[in-house]
Amino acid sequence: MEQIYNFFDMKMPRPTNYGWFHILFILIAISATVLLCVFFKDAKDKIFRRIMLISWLTMVILEIYKQLNYSISFPDGTFTWDYQWYAFPYQFCSTPLYVLPFLAFMKEGKVRDFFEAYISTFSLFAGLVVFIYPNDVFIKTIGINIQTMVHHGLQIVLGVYCAVYNRKKLNFKYFLKAIPVFMALLVIAVILNETAGAYIKTAFDETFNMFYISRLFPCTLPVVSLFYPPVLPWFLFFLVYSVGFCLAATVIFYITLGIMKLVYHLNAKHSKKENA
Numbered sequence: 001m002e003q004i005y006n007f008f009d010m011k012m013p014r015p016t017n018y019g020w021f022h023i024l025f026i027l028i029a030i031s032a033t034v035l036l037c038v039f040f041k042d043a044k045d046k047i048f049r050r051i052m053l054i055s056w057l058t059m060v061i062l063e064i065y066k067q068l069n070y071s072i073s074f075p076d077g078t079f080t081w082d083y084q085w086y087a088f089p090y091q092f093c094s095t096p097l098y099v100l101p102f103l104a105f106m107k108e109g110k111v112r113d114f115f116e117a118y119i120s121t122f123s124l125f126a127g128l129v130v131f132i133y134p135n136d137v138f139i140k141t142i143g144i145n146i147q148t149m150v151h152h153g154l155q156i157v158l159g160v161y162c163a164v165y166n167r168k169k170l171n172f173k174y175f176l177k178a179i180p181v182f183m184a185l186l187v188i189a190v191i192l193n194e195t196a197g198a199y200i201k202t203a204f205d206e207t208f209n210m211f212y213i214s215r216l217f218p219c220t221l222p223v224v225s226l227f228y229p230p231v232l233p234w235f236l237f238f239l240v241y242s243v244g245f246c247l248a249a250t251v252i253f254y255i256t257l258g259i260m261k262l263v264y265h266l267n268a269k270h271s272k273k274e275n276a
Contacts, residue, residue, distance in 0.1 A: 001079065002074045002077060002079075005072055005073075005074060006074075008065065008068075008069060008143050009069060009141055009143070010141070010142045010143070011140045011141060011142065012140060012141075012142045012145070013140070014138055014139060014140050015134075015138045015145055016135075016138075017133065017134060017135050021138075021145065021149075022134060022138075022149075025131075025149035025150075025153055026131060028153065029131065029153040029156050029157055032153070032157045033156065033157045033160050033161065036051070036157060036160075036161040036164075037160065037161055037164045040161070040165075041164050041165060041167075043165070045107060045108045048103075048108075048165060049103065049104050049105070049106075049107075050104075051161075052100050052103040052104040052158070053100075053104035053105075055100060055154050055157075055158055056096070056097070056100035056101060056104055058150065058154065059096060059097055059100070059150075059151055059154060060097060062146075062147040062150055062151060063089050063094075063097060063147070063151070065143060065147060066087070066089075066143075066144060066147050067083075067087065067089065069141065069143060069144060070083075070084040070087050071083045071084060084206075085200050085204065085206045085207065085208045086206065086207040086208065086209065088208060088210065090188075090189060090192060090210045090211075091210060091211060091212070092122075092126050092211050092212075092245075093126045093127070093130065093151070093152060093155070095118075095122070095123060095126075095185050096119065096123050096151075096154070096155055096158070098185070099115050099118055099119060099123065099181065099185075100119070100158075102115040103115055103116060103119065103162075113166075113169065113174065113177050114177040114178070114180060114181050115181060116162045116165075116166055117166075117174055117175060117176075117177040117178035117181070118177075118178040118181040118182060119155075119158055119159055119162045120159045120160070120162040120163040120166070120178075120253075120256070121159070121175060121178045121249040121250075121252050121253050121256075122178055122181075122182050122245065122249045123155050123158070123159050124155060124156060124159025124160065124163075124252055124256070125159075125245075125248050125249050125252045126152070126155055127152040127153065127154070127155025127156040127159060128155075128156060128252070130148070130152040131152055131153070131156060133222075134148070134149075134152075137152075160256070163256045163257075163260065164260065167260055170256075170257055170260065172253075175249075175250070175253045178249060179246060179249075182245065182246065182249070183242070185211075186211060186213070186242060189210040189211035189213060190213065190238075192208075192210045193208065193209065193210055193211075193213065193214035193215070193216065194215075196208060197209065197210070197214050197216055197217075198216060201216055201217075211241075212224070213237070213238060213241055215234040219237070224240075224241060224244070227240055227241075
């Protein structure tokens with residue numbers, strides 16, 4: 001078993017921002033996005049759900065690997081299990097693990113629109129942030145670096161693809177459907193922090209800070225950490241966090257909408273030239 005563990009724990013020099021490893025996965029993400037949006041933009045609902053299912057299963061399998069890798073070790077050749085509570089899979093970037101099943105198993109309709117809107121805005125934002133600045137997620141373990149890039153890359157690929165797939169519905173009213181999903185996920189994070197997080201801190205003296213909004217631990221997210229705990233009381237910090245992420249998702253929505261309108265305009269212009 002130790003040999004199996006060592007195989008999945010192989011090391012590499014820690015990747016750098018926009019080094020070869022980072023650029024490789026940027027190119028893979030762009031290629032996958034283009035392929036999906038070109039060849040499956042009008043896919044039947046069954047095909048769309050199959051794409052979501054395969055993507056979700058890929059994320060789940062890699063997440064299981066990550067959890068095992070973080071928790072298992074062999075000091076002096078002895079199997080040791082020590083779960084790393086800080087890595088519990090319920091962070092903002094982890095939410096596709098819980099949202100994608102709705103896309104994979106629900107047929108097209110008004111209810112599924114809420115989850116599709118979330119994937120094409122909030123989840124897309126989370127993936128882009130990590131791909132633009134992945135410095136904090138890279139370590140020396142090859143498998144974990146691959147898991148990180150695949151997971152966040154899929155957030156980008158699926159986010160753009162969902163927007164393109166639902167391009168006829170894409171308006172501000174459609175975007176607003178994403179906010180209740182985000183708020184529900186956020187409230188769950190608060191409940192987990194106040195229950196499991198409080199117990200884990202007391203019993204094991206370990207960090208459990210889902211969405212990095214626990215009142216029991218300082219926020220470590222770039223920019224957001226400037227507000228809590230040094231400046232704002234927790235409740236105001238929570239409001240700033242909630243509004244800030246909603247505004248970021250709004251920006252992502254309008255950028256996506258703008259790019260799609262530009263592409264449509266260029267295609268229409270090109271078609272007119274060919275028909276002239």
